[in-house]
Amino acid sequence: MIFLNHKYEQRIFFKICLICFKVANGVAPVYLQELVQLTRDDPTARESRSRPVDDLLMKLPKISKLKASNRRFSNYGPEVWNSIPSRLRKIDNITIFKAQLKNFLYDQL
DSSP states (O other), X not given: OOOOOSHHHHHHHHHHHHHHHHHHTTOSOHHHHTTOOEEOOOTTSSGGGGSOTTOOEEOOOOOOSOGGGGGSHXXXXXXXXHHSOHXXXXXXXXXXXXXXXXXXXXXXX
C-alpha cells in the first residue's frame, strides 16, 4: 500500500491512476502503452487461483537500485495501479472511475 501524507501526493497518485486507467483501456498514447504491460492472469497458473482472471494488474518491472528509476512512469505507474482495489481497476467508464477513485482517496485520509 502506498501511503499518501499530503494533498499533492494524493493529486500525483490520482493523475498516475488516471494515466494507468487510460493505458489499461487502450486510450492512452502508444508511447505510454509501450512503457507498461498488463498481466492477464493465466487460469492454469497456481498463483492465479487466488484472484479473478480479469484483475487487470500491471506487470512490475525489475527495479534498479538507482533512486531516480523508482520515479519513472514505467516503475511507479504499475505500483500505483496495482495498489488500488480491483473494483476500481474493473471500471471501464472514465467518469465513474474518477469519481470512485476520488472517493477511495478521500476515505484514505
